[in-house]
Amino acid sequence: MFKTKNAYTNLRKTFDMHERCPVCGQKYELETGFWFGTGYVSYALGVAFSVATLIAYWVIFGLSWADNSIFIWLGVNGVLLLLLQPWLMRISRVIYLYFFVYYDEDTAKLPESK
Numbered sequence: 001m002f003k004t005k006n007a008y009t010n011l012r013k014t015f016d017m018h019e020r021c022p023v024c025g026q027k028y029e030l031e032t033g034f035w036f037g038t039g040y041v042s043y044a045l046g047v048a049f050s051v052a053t054l055i056a057y058w059v060i061f062g063l064s065w066a067d068n069s070i071f072i073w074l075g076v077n078g079v080l081l082l083l084l085q086p087w088l089m090r091i092s093r094v095i096y097l098y099f100f101v102y103y104d105e106d107t108a109k110l111p112e113s114k
């Protein structure tokens with residue numbers, strides 16, 4: 001789907017995509033501005049990720065309003081989210097496309113079909 005396999009190899013090219021799927025010929029950008037909606041997906045993923053780290057932090061280190069632990073979590077979570085951004089945005093595009101395009105296993109086995 002993306003031209004570079006690793007989202008981090010070249011950050012400038014993170015969103016360089018093939019126009020169509022090399023296997024089935026499915027067009028990726030269904031309409032101009034199609035990827036705009038991925039913002040909602042990555043937002044939801046970011047929130048889900050934050051909730052997960054919050055719970056993990058809570059369990060491992062404990063959270064309390066009395067000390068700065070909530071701020072440490074906020075900082076760590078922020079840094080993690082930033083580091084994960086290229087990957088998160090890519091996975092958002094994949095998930096977003098899944099909403100609109102049905103994945104057909106059989107098509108993947110027939111590279112000659114359109």
Ligand SMILES: [Zn+2]
Pocket residue numbers: 021022023024025026
């Ligand atoms: Zn395909």
